[in-house]
Amino acid sequence: MSASNESLDPKQNLSADTSEQLEVNEGQAEAPGTEAQAQEDWATLLSEAQEQVAQYHDELLRAKAEVENIRRRAADDVAKARKFGTESFAESLIPVRDSLEAALAQPDQSAEAWKDGVEVTLRQLNVAFERNLLKELAPGEGEAFDPHKHQAISTVPSTLPEGTVAQLLQKGYTIADRVLRPALVMVSSGPSAQND
Structure with missing residues (x-):
């Protein structure tokens, strides 16, 4: 019971509290310089x-300004590429036009002269195509049908294997390996369809 009386005695509790407060106050008294x-x-x-x-x-x-400058420059480059991207191709076609105009300007030409002029003009056009990476797609009979490069108009019975170009x-x-216009073809349905 004495333990419970000690805890109930207010004088004893006050003395314990003040000693704790003194210790805390002493610690704070040392801290003004460190604080x-x-x-x-x-x-x-x-x-x-x-x-x-x-x-x-x-x-x-x-960095934000630099990114904005790069974006603006890239947009300008894209606009210029769209505007002048065909410049090389156009330069290649000018001699072809010149040849055609020269042929039309000549009066009283023989059929042989016209034919020679058209052949020269076709050669100029082929050079222009090659220079600008424009290649023809002309699949031969029996060549495998490629839906990425060919467009099938219909299927026809044929002695050729099924799924190959019949005509x-x-x-x-193509231009630089990109299909510009697919080749129009007729595809073989195979020899079995011919016998039916």
Whole structure:
């Protein structure tokens, strides 16, 4: 019971509390110099952090401006490529037009002269195509049908294997390995369909 009386005695509790408070107050009494030092340290850290944030913000703005400049330059390059992308091809076609106009300007030509002129003009056109990576797609009979390069108009019974080109109706063209116009073909349905 004495233990419970001790805890109920207010005088004893006050003395314990004051001694604890004295210890806490003594610790704080030693801290004024260190507290000022801690505040200076925090102020230094804060100013360094603010300088670093300002530096990062400046770098961010510069990077953002650089990205915007790159985007604008790329848009300009794309616009120029669209505008002048056909320049090389057009330069290649000018001699072809000149030849055609020269042929029409000649009165009283023989059929043989016209034929020779058309052949020369066709050679000029072929050179222009080659120079600009324009190639023809002309699959031969029996060649495998390729849906990426050929367009089937119909299937026909044939002695050729099924799924091969039976007849070329119109040449196709590629430009730099991209299909510009697929070749129009008739596809073989195979020999079994011919016997039916």
